[in-house]
Amino acid sequence: MSNKWKKAVSALTLAAAAFSFAVAAPQEASAQVKGHLSKVQVIKKAPVYTNYKKGKKTHKYLKKGSVKKVKATATDTKKKVWIKVGTKKWIASKYTVVITTTAQRKAKSSSITKAANQAAKAANKATQAANKAAQAAKQATAALTTNQVNQAASSQAPAGSSWQQSRVVSLAKAQVGKAYVWGATGPSSFDCSGLVQWVYKNAVGKTVSRTTYTQVYEGVNVTVSTSSLQPGDLLFWGNAAAPYHVAIYVGNGQYVSAADEQQGVILATLSSYYWPTVARRLL
Numbered sequence: 001m002s003n004k005w006k007k008a009v010s011a012l013t014l015a016a017a018a019f020s021f022a023v024a025a026p027q028e029a030s031a032q033v034k035g036h037l038s039k040v041q042v043i044k045k046a047p048v049y050t051n052y053k054k055g056k057k058t059h060k061y062l063k064k065g066s067v068k069k070v071k072a073t074a075t076d077t078k079k080k081v082w083i084k085v086g087t088k089k090w091i092a093s094k095y096t097v098v099i100t101t102t103a104q105r106k107a108k109s110s111s112i113t114k115a116a117n118q119a120a121k122a123a124n125k126a127t128q129a130a131n132k133a134a135q136a137a138k139q140a141t142a143a144l145t146t147n148q149v150n151q152a153a154s155s156q157a158p159a160g161s162s163w164q165q166s167r168v169v170s171l172a173k174a175q176v177g178k179a180y181v182w183g184a185t186g187p188s189s190f191d192c193s194g195l196v197q198w199v200y201k202n203a204v205g206k207t208v209s210r211t212t213y214t215q216v217y218e219g220v221n222v223t224v225s226t227s228s229l230q231p232g233d234l235l236f237w238g239n240a241a242a243p244y245h246v247a248i249y250v251g252n253g254q255y256v257s258a259a260d261e262q263q264g265v266i267l268a269t270l271s272s273y274y275w276p277t278v279a280r281r282l283l
Contacts, residue, residue, distance in 0.1 A: 038069070038070060038099070039067055039068065039069055039070065039098075039099040040067070040068055040070055040083060040093075040096040040097065040098055040099060041065065041066070041067050041068075041096060041097055041099050041242070042062045042063065042064055042065065042066045042067075042068070042091075042095055042096055043064060043095060043096060043097055043238070043244035043245075044064050044095055044244075045061050045062070045063065045064055045095075046061060046062040046091040046092065046095035046096070047060075047061055047091070048060040048061060048062060048085075048089050048090070048091055049082075049089075049090045049091070050088045050089075050090070051088065051090060052074045052076050052082035052084075052090045053076060055088075055090060058089075060089075062085070062091060062095070065239075065242075067099065068083075068085040068096075069085070070083055070084070070085065071084040071085060071086065072084040073093075074090075080092060080093070080094075080261075081093035081094075081182050081183075083096065093182040093183070094182060094260065094261060096182075097191075097193075097211065097212065097244060098182075098183055098210075098211060099211065099213065161283045164203075164204045164232065164283045165230065165231040165232040165283055166231070167203040167204055168199060168200065168203045168204060168231070168232040168248065168283070169231045169232060169248075169250045169251065170203070171199050171202060171203040172195070172199045172203075172248045172250060172256040173250060173256060173267065175190065175195060175199070175256065175258075175265045176256060176265050176266060176267050177264065177265060178190065178264055178265045179264050179265075180258050180259060180260055180261050180263065180264045180265065181261075182261075185197060185198055185210075186198035187202075190258040190265060191258055192212065192245050192246050192247065192257060192258045192259075193210060193211050193212050193215055193246050194210070194258065195248070195256070195257075195258040195265065196208055196215060196234060196246055196247075196248060197209070197210055197215075199248060200282065204283070206282065206283075208282065212236060212238075212242075212243045212244065212245065212246045213242050213243070215234060215236075215246055215280070216234075216236050216240070216241070216242075216243050216246075216278055216280060218234075218280060218282060219234070219280040219281045219282035219283075220280065220281050221278070221279070221280060221281075222279040222280060222281045223279070224275070224276050224277070224278065224279045226253050226270065228279075229249050229279060230249070230251075230281065230283075231249060231250055231251040232248065232249065232250075232281075232282065232283050233248075233249040233279050233280065233281050233282075234246055234247070234248060234249070234279065234280045234281075234282065235247045235248070235249050235255055235276040235278075235279055236276055236277060236278040236279070236280070237274070237276055237277060238277060239277070240277055240278050243277065243278060245257070247268075247276075249279070250267070253269055253270045254267060254268065254269050254270070255267075255268055255269075255270065256268075
């Protein structure tokens, strides 16, 4: 396979990826979510309070999986984040994950158009390059003997991305001990999906979307077993289509995770009592 052909295939892949993930424009690293919160999803049964300032606990709860529009957000004296979901209805942010922000919603339409145009241009250039590369490859292959073909195929086999895996693992482990803050995307604090986005961006320059709901569709699916997992793989817990938590596998049955407000970013070991439901490979 010639270098031209490889470049053509890479261009086609990038073009398709640009269109597929156009709607998942990532946020820049920040200690808070950019833009006012628009919607959140409840990840476990959440008690409802009348107010975030020493409010009375009602007898009502929000069901796991329910989606709520955010009326307002506030931080109490203990620095806990609260979300207003209705009149005299407040819930703690630790029971939720961010689905969208108003900033993301406003940018979505223009992002789709811009990415689609870029993808179309890239696809057109890639097609032209692929046609030229295919012709060159055909001519080059005809001139090779059987031994030369075998040798060429061997030399062009993927060398893997162990250096990328190593950088992702090293940077992920370096975050252990930092604080968990709901909606945070680094570098001093993270939530689970914010940690994944920040590590991949700063370790290998790879853009990853912001939430578990979009990250679970990136890369390729991997069997969730210690024999199949590789360092850098993403592990997800919960519903396969809408997981509530994500972590970075670092090898030897361990993973790095922005767990919760009490634990922060931790290095943990896989357990049969808390086994991931999905794994994805981005490298």
